[in-house]
Amino acid sequence: MMSSLYTIPPHNTSPEIDALFQWASDNGANVEQVRVEQNNLGIRGVFAAKDFAPGELIIHMPANCILGADTARLSAIGQAIQGAANADQSEHAYLAMFMLADKAHAMSKWNDYYNTIPWKFTDHPLFYGEDRLAQLKGSAALEIIYRRRFSLQQSYQSLTDVMGKMQEFTLTDYLNIRTAINSRCFAANLNGHPQVAMIPLVDILNHAKDGNCQRGSDQGGYSVWAKGPIAEGTELTHNYGNKNPQRYFAHYGFLHESTEDDECTILIQLDSNCPALTEKMKLLNISQPVLELVLGHNISQGIEQAMPLLRVAANKTGLFAKSRLSGKQPSNTDAAALLLLETGLKNKLRCYQANKHTPFSGNSEPIITGLLQREKQLLQNYLTACSQAKLAV
Structure with missing residues (x-):
């Protein structure tokens, strides 16, 4: 037991947090070098109670505390x-x-x-x-x-x-x-024994795209280390993982600051009267005449990756060879593919326009407004790039 040697770090946010620190320390955890307080967003976070060198242990929770x-x-x-x-x-x-x-x-x-x-x-x-x-x-x-x-x-x-x-x-x-x-x-x-676990105190660390901590299983328990130098008073953060903003919002209830993982999903309706429809669907690995495209933050890369699929979707003649799915194509083939992309983007944007709770109506909450604005901006960026690409073919 470490209770007789343990001193609660100053400025913890509540008696409940103080009790958690005492309980963890009594059960062999290393928590003496951090404290819990409100960050500049008014959210509870974990802060360094001393300077840390790169690789230095910050928190250790033994298995009996997990x-x-x-x-x-x-x-x-x-x-x-x-x-x-x-x-x-x-x-x-x-x-x-x-x-x-x-x-x-x-x-x-x-x-x-x-x-x-x-x-x-x-x-x-x-x-x-x-x-x-x-x-x-x-x-x-x-x-x-x-x-x-x-x-x-x-x-x-x-x-x-x-x-x-x-x-x-x-x-x-x-x-x-x-x-x-x-x-x-x-x-x-x-x-x-690999398993999902609730880890006290570590679960209070907030997300940051470039978190200053690394974490993982250690000595039968779980530890947090400094990725680089961390000054006393700095909030300790880690990366929750790569997820698009829709998943961060739906699962955690917040939007992260980086747009690198932003993406949009559009639907491309195939011509149900096309004589090559069955062949197209087989090649596109879809069971319905609707192609779902997930477009990422990198516009040029997103269009480049989508074009082989769009060429198949736009083709009227069939006779698809794998060699025709990529590389330089006849201008009319790319023009038809880009037209499908443009139509899909416009249809997606109309979904937002049909929403009576627009981000400018005064009815939406800031986090919802922020999410919709990011989604719509990405769609608009793709639409602009699509229009420019059409002029080039």
């Missing part, structure tokens, strides 16, 4: 789930049901941790009402949210069918804890 899926699976409620063939057997589901049941126990080992995580997410996109969701019309984020809701509803139903009256958790309870897990869990290898 709530892993294995712990949840071996619990009474986990065993009940494991014995039911039709129940959701995902690691996230095991953690969710364990945490909901365990939180009700006053003597739970994890109470100091539970007191620091959110249990309600009223402002998270997953919990938006229909009016707020209507503001997202046109965005791929809307489909992600609806798919996520449906998936979690199915998971909840499969678990309540198994548990019956054994546990009285509402769908809202389940959606909230699954959101907490999804936004805070890590892939960890705990004493040789």
